Amino acid sequence: MKKTISVSKNPPIRFCWKKNWQLHLMLLPGILLVILFKYVPLSGILIAFKDFIPRKGIFGSPWAGLENFEYMFQLPDTMRILWNTLKIAVLKILVNFPIPVLVAILLNEVRGRHFKKSVQTIIYLPYFISWVILSGMILDIFSLDGVVNQALSLFGADPVFFMGDKKAFVGLLVGTDVWKNFGYGTVVYLAAITGVDESLYEAARIDGANRFKQILHITLPGIAPIVMLMMILNLGNVLNAGFEQIFNLYSPRVYETADIIDTFVYRISLVEANYSLGTAVGLLKSVVSFLLIVSSYKLANKYSDYTIF
Amino acid sequence: MSRKGKSYLFRTVNVIFLAFLAALCLLPLIHIAAVSFSDQAMVSANRVGLFPKGFTLASYKMVAKRAAFWTAFGVSVKRVILGVAINTVITVLMAYPLSKSEREFPFRRVYVWLLIFVMIFDGGLVPNYLLVHNLNLFDTIWALVLPTAVPIYNIILTMNFMKQLPGTIEEAAMVDGAGYFQRFVYLVIPLSKPVIATVTLFSFIGHWNSWFDGKIYNNQTTNYPLQTYLQNLISSSDMTNAAEAIENALSNVKTLQAAQLVLTLLPILVIYPFLQKYFVKGITVGAVKG
Numbered sequence: 001m002k003k004t005i006s007v008s009k010n011p012p013i014r015f016c017w018k019k020n021w022q023l024h025l026m027l028l029p030g031i032l033l034v035i036l037f038k039y040v041p042l043s044g045i046l047i048a049f050k051d052f053i054p055r056k057g058i059f060g061s062p063w064a065g066l067e068n069f070e071y072m073f074q075l076p077d078t079m080r081i082l083w084n085t086l087k088i089a090v091l092k093i094l095v096n097f098p099i100p101v102l103v104a105i106l107l108n109e110v111r112g113r114h115f116k117k118s119v120q121t122i123i124y125l126p127y128f129i130s131w132v133i134l135s136g137m138i139l140d141i142f143s144l145d146g147v148v149n150q151a152l153s154l155f156g157a158d159p160v161f162f163m164g165d166k167k168a169f170v171g172l173l174v175g176t177d178v179w180k181n182f183g184y185g186t187v188v189y190l191a192a193i194t195g196v197d198e199s200l201y202e203a204a205r206i207d208g209a210n211r212f213k214q215i216l217h218i219t220l221p222g223i224a225p226i227v228m229l230m231m232i233l234n235l236g237n238v239l240n241a242g243f244e245q246i247f248n249l250y251s252p253r254v255y256e257t258a259d260i261i262d263t264f265v266y267r268i269s270l271v272e273a274n275y276s277l278g279t280a281v282g283l284l285k286s287v288v289s290f291l292l293i294v295s296s297y298k299l300a301n302k303y304s305d306y307t308i309f
Numbered sequence: 310m311s312r313k314g315k316s317y318l319f320r321t322v323n324v325i326f327l328a329f330l331a332a333l334c335l336l337p338l339i340h341i342a343a344v345s346f347s348d349q350a351m352v353s354a355n356r357v358g359l360f361p362k363g364f365t366l367a368s369y370k371m372v373a374k375r376a377a378f379w380t381a382f383g384v385s386v387k388r389v390i391l392g393v394a395i396n397t398v399i400t401v402l403m404a405y406p407l408s409k410s411e412r413e414f415p416f417r418r419v420y421v422w423l424l425i426f427v428m429i430f431d432g433g434l435v436p437n438y439l440l441v442h443n444l445n446l447f448d449t450i451w452a453l454v455l456p457t458a459v460p461i462y463n464i465i466l467t468m469n470f471m472k473q474l475p476g477t478i479e480e481a482a483m484v485d486g487a488g489y490f491q492r493f494v495y496l497v498i499p500l501s502k503p504v505i506a507t508v509t510l511f512s513f514i515g516h517w518n519s520w521f522d523g524k525i526y527n528n529q530t531t532n533y534p535l536q537t538y539l540q541n542l543i544s545s546s547d548m549t550n551a552a553e554a555i556e557n558a559l560s561n562v563k564t565l566q567a568a569q570l571v572l573t574l575l576p577i578l579v580i581y582p583f584l585q586k587y588f589v590k591g592i593t594v595g596a597v598k599g
Contacts, residue, residue, distance in 0.1 A: 140341070
């Protein structure tokens with residue numbers, strides 16, 4: 001029995017048109033769209049190795065070898081941008097990781113079902129609001145004469161120029177990102193907590209464990225695999241510092257600490273129209289991201305049997 | 310303190326803390342709504358907190374007369390209808406064959422790899438931009454709808470749902486001579502309604518919220534969808550020309566901007582309860598067990 005299962009797990013790849021033509025046909029429109037909009041643009045990667053002249057096209061432009069990459073590493077901005085990207089992304093991951101775990105555990109301790117459900121519903125809402133709308137709100141609330149600075153002045157603190165102060169701005173990025181996303185993580189972990197075997201708690205209660213001990217020895221270990229999984233999958237994100245957020249909030253004043261790869265690529269390519277350099281920087285990011293994601297999937301697969309498809 | 314007293318104290322503190330967290334999430338939204346309903350002078354004097362001061366509908370009346378807002382609104386409605394329809398049809402059509410085992414559908418693995426690769430490797434901004442340009446899709450609704458036509462995450466979610474359906478139902482239909490098409494239309498789709506609802510809502514939110522494609526794939530600002538229009542209004546880092554800057558300064562009256570933010574947020578708030586209904590199931594299937 002076991003043998004037949006392991007054999008059938010990896011059958012030879014055959015088209016089987018006669019038997020499966022209807023399945024192939026259903027996939028056809030989607031696959032064509034994927035090829036046109038995802039695979040065809042991959043040929044555009046060549047631009048990174050060319051001195052791209054728009055009217056000559058990708059194939060007509062002269063080759064440049066690795067010139068664009070050499071130039072990229074000579075730019076003083078490059079290292080700073082790489083560092084900013086890593087710094088902001090890692091900060092976000094680190095701060096974003098414990099809060100949802102904590103909130104999920106606390107929410108699970110609540111006895112009133114309506115209260116629990118309401119809190120869950122409310123904290124999850126910001127996840128669905130676009131960064132455009134949020135930045136409109138953030139720019140207002142955190143402005144020099146905004147609500148936050150008014151509150152600070154009540155405590156006698158000096159106003160903080162969040163949008164122009166190099167350090168405060170990074171704090172604002174991390175803070176608002178956590179604000180937007182912690183509800184999502186909480187819902188994931190809460191679902192995991194509900195999956196923990198109820199009999200374990202009963203056994204612990206009989207042994208005289210209090211709530212705190214139950215959390216420590218049953219709830220936490222129970223959701224640990226999922227927390228691990230989320231962390232591992234986040235590994236693929238260390239080059240994504242949050243383009244949509246930063247693009248809508250930053251200004252040249254804070255480039256030094258908050259300009260990231262994606263914002264840099266946008267300005268180089270679409271504002272300054274240096275397509276070759278923009279493609280080169282973007283390609284480097286894609287390749288490193290690819291390697292990171294593949295390793296994170298490998299890790300996830302090893303530790304928690306996670307498979308994408 | 311007794312054990313009972315301690316646990317009572319903990320529960321009280323816990324509830325207060327969680328209520329505070331929830332308030333923290335809601336307050337910014339309430340504030341912006343309060344601003345939108347307030348008198349302009351009160352807002353300029355920074356006197357508006359969580360309640361409107363000098364209640365007025367003036368900003369909403371002004372927005373009602375802003376042609377640019379409604380043009381953008383129209384583009385957004387169009388992209389949502391077209392985009393969500395395409396997304397949902399493609400999702401269901403692709404999820405069903407992919408939910409089949411490799412024994413039944415040996416070529417499945419090739420399709421899966423085609424999709425996984427594009428999920429984790431992206432050509433980057435410039436190649437995608439040039440493709441849309443070369444296809445002559447600039448300033449058309451297709452530029453906003455076709456590049457995102459295949460929502461891979463939604464397909465995975467739907468596929469996992471279909472995998473969990475009891476296989477015996479399809480087997481019975483197969484014995485009666487029903488082919489894949491028939492089983493798909495008459496059995497699998499009706500049974501998959503909850504997940505189809507979930508991915509449709511996701512796709513709605515995705516299309517309604519996206520702004521970057523609208524910004525780079527349109528040369529004419531009259532073709533901007535609503536979020537791109539707002540982004541253009543809000544961002545000061547990206548002023549392209551003086552005329553636009555002046556126009557924005559005039560329209561950048563805080564109350565007016567707040568009213569537009571609220572109106573843009575409204576559709577999300579309206580469908581959010583429906584999303585809640587289906588969501589928790591979807592997220593556990595999608596994020597926790599792939």
